[in-house]
Amino acid sequence: MLARIDVHQHMIPPDYRAALERAEISAPGGRELPDWSPDAALALMDSTGIATAILSVSTPGTAFLSDPGEAASLARAVNDYSATLAAENTGRFGFFATIPLPDVTAAVTEAAYALDDLHADGVVLLANADGTYLGTDGQDALFAALDDRGAVVFIHPAELPAPPVPGIPPFAADFLLDTTRAAYLLVRNGIRRRYPNIRFILSHAGGFVPYASHRMAATIMSETGRDPGEVLADFAGFYFDTALSSSPAALPSLLAFAEPGHILFGSDWPFAPEQGVRYFAAGLDTYPTLLADDAGINRSNALTLFPRFEAVSATRAAR
Structure with missing residues (x-):
């Protein structure tokens, strides 16, 4: 039996769903908010060979709340819920902590709490939070805190800070551009070099990063004078998940570009329905x-980031 480790699986905690409903957000990213429960997640995992899922809240995170205090309170509630869920389902669930960006001070506080006290498996950061992109000025305190802890950072796209094009749901194309923008800034502005202990995972095979990597490297070279090979190494050194991306069109570019061992399994459930998974x-x-097993994509690549799940993965693989 497969024993996949799914690094891109979402949850919708009760408090989070209620907060979205109060804000009249029913289709974040253009996708109707699906039903979710821990039991439904476990059933999906058992039927698709997933031993462990690292759960995260998807877009809009807490960025839809204009009051920083409310955003921080919601992040705390989500993270406390996630820690309890993981403890009650040892080995089956991990979690990426929700961080209340764009407030950097609150984000540092919550990252420290989630990683040090709740023992989160990492944090989820949106590519842009209310229009503020990862990698822009003013975020060094957060990156320093994450680097000090050798944190795993799961980057998930959000809606672009611009009106959507009629007829094109944000999740269909804009999400891929959003991830690519964040990756570009993290490389262009030196975040990848200054904070080498952070392990970044890019959603959906990195958006357009593998396909456009040489074009982006040439642009950064012309802007900064950096060696293009060094820039390409920064891009290839991201981790990439396979959510909605393991197709004959997308896989060749990803496999040719990513560093060995840097491709991870992702499902995107429940926003991707079971048929899509x-x-x-x-x-x-x-x-x-x-x-996939020999390439480590199903589980062993993830175990380099999350070694605590090795026992449960090995047990389920042997069944």
Whole structure:
């Protein structure tokens, strides 16, 4: 039996759903808010060979709340819930802590609490929080706190800080650009070099990063004078998940570009329905010349980031 570690699976805690409903947000990112429960997550995992899921809250995070205090309180409630859920389902669930950006001071406080006290498996940061992108000026205190802890940072896209184009749901195309923008700034502005202990995961195979990497490296070289090979190494050194991306069109670029061991399994459930999870998982496992297990994509690559799940993964794989 497979024993996948899913680094891109979402949760919708009760307090978080209630906060979205109060704000009249029913379709974040253009996708209707799906039903979710821990039991439904475990059933999906058992039927698709997922031993462990690292859960996270998707867009809009807490950025839809204009009051910084309310955003921080909601992040705390979500993280406390997540820690309890993980403790009650040892080995099956981990979690990326929700961080209340764009307030950097509050974000540092919550990151320290979640990582030090709750023992979160990392943090989830939106590519942009209310229009403020990762990698822009003023975020060094947060990156320093994460670097000090050798944190895993899961970067998830949000809606672009611009009106959507009629007929194009944000999740269909804008999300990929949003991730790419954040990755570009993290490389261009030297965050990847200054904070080398942070392990960044880019959602959805990195958006457009593998495909556009050489073009972006040439641009950064012209702007900064940096060596293009160094810039490309910074881009290739991200981790990349396969959520909605393990297709014959996307996989060749990702496999050719990412550093060995830097591709991780992702499902995007429940925003991706079970049929979609199965479709892309099959694309990963049947891709010519690729054995997902041998390449470490299903679990061993993730174990370098989350070694605490090795026992449960090995046990389920042996069944």
